[in-house]
Amino acid sequence: MSDQQNVYPVRDDFAANAWVDKTKYTAMYQQSMDDPEGFWAEQAKRLDWIKPPSNIKNTSFARDNVDIRWFEDGLLNVSANCLDRHLDKRGDQTAIIWEGDDPKDSKHITYRELYTRTNQLANALKELGVGKGDTVTLYMPMIPEAAMAMLACARIGAVHSVVFGGFSPDAVAQRVIGADSKLVITADESVRGGKHVPLKENVDAALTREGTDVCKNVLVVKRTGGEIDWNDGRDIWFDELVDQQSGECEAEPMGAEDPLFILYTSGSTGAPKGLKHTSGGYLLYAAMTHQYVFDYHEGEVYWCSADVGWVTGHSYIVYGPLANGATTLMFEGVPSYPTHGRLGEIVDKHKVNILYTAPTAVRALMAHGDNVMDSSKRDSLRLLGSVGEPINPEAWEWFYRVIGNEQCPIVDTWWQTETGGIMITPLPGATPLKPGSATTAFFGVKPALVDNEGHLLEGATEGNLVILDSWPGQARSIWGDHERFIQTYFSAYEGMYFTGDGCRRDEDGYYWITGRVDDVLNVSGHRMGTAEIESSLVAHSAVAEAAVVGFPHDIKGQGIYIYVTLGDGIEASDELKKELTQWVRKDIGPIASPDIIQWAPGLPKTRSGKIMRRILRKIAANECDGLGDTSTLADPSVVDELIEHRANQ
Numbered sequence: 218m219s220d221q222q223n224v225y226p227v228r229d230d231f232a233a234n235a236w237v238d239k240t241k242y243t244a245m246y247q248q249s250m251d252d253p254e255g256f257w258a259e260q261a262k263r264l265d266w267i268k269p270p271s272n273i274k275n276t277s278f279a280r281d282n283v284d285i286r287w288f289e290d291g292l293l294n295v296s297a298n299c300l301d302r303h304l305d306k307r308g309d310q311t312a313i314i315w316e317g318d319d320p321k322d323s324k325h326i327t328y329r330e331l332y333t334r335t336n337q338l339a340n341a342l343k344e345l346g347v348g349k350g351d352t353v354t355l356y357m358p359m360i361p362e363a364a365m366a367m368l369a370c371a372r373i374g375a376v377h378s379v380v381f382g383g384f385s386p387d388a389v390a391q392r393v394i395g396a397d398s399k400l401v402i403t404a405d406e407s408v409r410g411g412k413h414v415p416l417k418e419n420v421d422a423a424l425t426r427e428g429t430d431v432c433k434n435v436l437v438v439k440r441t442g443g444e445i446d447w448n449d450g451r452d453i454w455f456d457e458l459v460d461q462q463s464g465e466c467e468a469e470p471m472g473a474e475d476p477l478f479i480l481y482t483s484g485s486t487g488a489p490k491g492l493k494h495t496s497g498g499y500l501l502y503a504a505m506t507h508q509y510v511f512d513y514h515e516g517e518v519y520w521c522s523a524d525v526g527w528v529t530g531h532s533y534i535v536y537g538p539l540a541n542g543a544t545t546l547m548f549e550g551v552p553s554y555p556t557h558g559r560l561g562e563i564v565d566k567h568k569v570n571i572l573y574t575a576p577t578a579v580r581a582l583m584a585h586g587d588n589v590m591d592s593s594k595r596d597s598l599r600l601l602g603s604v605g606e607p608i609n610p611e612a613w614e615w616f617y618r619v620i621g622n623e624q625c626p627i628v629d630t631w632w633q634t635e636t637g638g639i640m641i642t643p644l645p646g647a648t649p650l651k652p653g654s655a656t657t658a659f660f661g662v663k664p665a666l667v668d669n670e671g672h673l674l675e676g677a678t679e680g681n682l683v684i685l686d687s688w689p690g691q692a693r694s695i696w697g698d699h700e701r702f703i704q705t706y707f708s709a710y711e712g713m714y715f716t717g718d719g720c721r722r723d724e725d726g727y728y729w730i731t732g733r734v735d736d737v738l739n740v741s742g743h744r745m746g747t748a749e750i751e752s753s754l755v756a757h758s759a760v761a762e763a764a765v766v767g768f769p770h771d772i773k774g775q776g777i778y779i780y781v782t783l784g785d786g787i788e789a790s791d792e793l794k795k796e797l798t799q800w801v802r803k804d805i806g807p808i809a810s811p812d813i814i815q816w817a818p819g820l821p822k823t824r825s826g827k828i829m830r831r832i833l834r835k836i837a838a839n840e841c842d843g844l845g846d847t848s849t850l851a852d853p854s855v856v857d858e859l860i861e862h863r864a865n866q
């Protein structure tokens with residue numbers, strides 16, 4: 218229980234210099250609840266508006282009318298907020314520090330350089346016929362051109378859809394079609410941990426799929442110079458086109474509710490859904506959370522180790538930090554290459570003050586023992602952050618003690634692709650920390666716990682995490698499918714946004730996220746739908762049926778456990794397991810790699826044919842004694858068989 222946990226009080230020296238201390242947090246939070254319109258109208262002044270908004274909040278979570286609009290009559294341009302307005306004061310300040318996969322590769326890009334290159338790219342996009350409202354798919358390595366591409370789209374009012382560079386050609390194709398993208402921006406190859414990933418080849422393969430002929434051009438950054446095929450008339454070298462453009466491109470005035478980007482994420486059913494984020498509210502929320510949660514001060518070096526393919530990279534590598542005129546570090550590689558000391562070495566090399574990373578990275582380092590950090594001092598660090606999955610208290614303590622030298626508060630930030638920015642989090646100058654708890658709500662966020670019938674639960678308790686009112690960073694819809702948006706998030710509990718997470722609240726009102734309560738897995742902080750992996754498997758000719766569940770994994774948080782029923786006459790073999798593993802990797806991407814495949818002669822089903830995942834999860838976790846009631850199963854004997862096979866793993 219929480220009261221037996223270590224509590225880390227706010228350090229006086231930290232609170233004295235922080236943007237927000239306890240008194241200020243209480244007052245601001247209260248104001249954000251009592252007078253949301255007044256609170257957000259004031260906060261909106263942190264952005265540069267072409268036309269300041271007068272209509273602040275217009276939102277409804279009612280099932281029959283889910284409609285979310287913020288700052289509706291305001292006009293702004295997101296890229297101008299991230300670039301132009303910094304030129305006078307900090308044109309020569311570093312905007313992006315790029316650290317390559319190879320420790321010898323790094324470079325600094327000033328705000329002025331980023332401005333000019335982004336403007337050139339924006340002009341290049343126009344030359345390719347991309348304009349306001351068009352969508353562009355980005356499938357890129359962690360290189361500055363990725364940030365430039367996002368900002369260039371924003372500059373001309375195009376909508377970007379970034380696809381994580383680890384996804385397969387099919388996943389790229391699905392997203393190009395879903396977003397109706399006329400352009401894909403990619404690179405010849407990406408480099409991670411010394412290995413080259415053939416991005417262009419994957420795009421070539423993706424664009425052979427039916428329905429992708431909407432895509433007319435592929436803009437290719439030369440990252441490695443590796444050999445690639447070339448499709449004349451479609452493919453264009455990035456530098457060749459961009460170099461010849463003017464460095465000035467007028468920023469398109471955009472409505473606050475015009476879309477800024479689409480980002481695909483997995484749900485419990487169906488294909489991944491493209492969440493739609495809009496311009497004004499999103500940018501304001503990303504910037505404000507970046508300033509307060511990371512207590513960002515002018516001149517500091519800030520490093521978020523996520524990939525731009527995920528929402529964390531959007532909000533906390535690119536938009537939040539750049540809107541605040543910060544120096545943001547972008548790392549191409551992985552923390553384990555060339556050695557496990559790399560993370561700390563990067564901190565020392567660039568004098569990083571704030572480090573935001575994922576529990577899985579912390580646990581992977583922790584597994585190598587305390588000495589793994591011996592090659593660095595990390596004495597520039599002032600604050601640490603965690604995101605993506607629950608951080609177990611042991612990993613939290615190790616992060617604090619070994620990486621942070623017991624000098625840095627840790628902000629454990631809970632949020633989602635759908636929320637656009639951080640929702641439940643400590644503010645380091647205001648909130649005493651409890652390892653493993655994301656603590657309390659950010660300004661304007663109204664979390665609550667409900668039981669399965671939607672009754673609000675009070676006090677110290679456990680339940681389903683919902684949010685009771687809108688906040689500016691919230692996704693507005695699912696691209697092209699508002700009905701699915703309503704079904705997924707607003708149909709379970711009337712008038713509330715359902716997060717899909719389970720959560721405990723302790724006697725101090727601190728929130729402890731317990732993980733997903735739906736069929737979504739969180740593997741190394743990557744979100745994946747069990748249904749997606751299952752449908753990939755059943756597309757293999759040997760597979761009659763498949764069920765996918767998560768199981769506790771020391772490093773990844775959750776691993777992928779697959780039960781497979783083979784078709785009639787198909788022989789089970791280790792070769793077939795390997796083949797199925799490759800199949801899923803190829804179909805979805807390496808992040809969906811199965812950890813364990815178990816042959817299942819039958820799956821536990823109710824008499825109406827529904828697979829009882831609860832039982833499969835227990836068997837996968839090796840908790841076979843607590844299976845609960847199996848009497849409603851059509852054939853309870855399949856359970857014994859599965860347990861017996863489990864023992865043989």
Ligand code: PRX
Nearest residue numbers: 604605606607629630631632633634730744
């Ligand atoms: O289950 C929660 C978990 O990650 C999910 C959201 O995943 P995604 O949309 O990919 O965004 C990840 C980065 C924001 C949530 O529903 N999650 C995220 N942060 C935390 C977390 N679980 C516990 N603690 C966190 N700090």
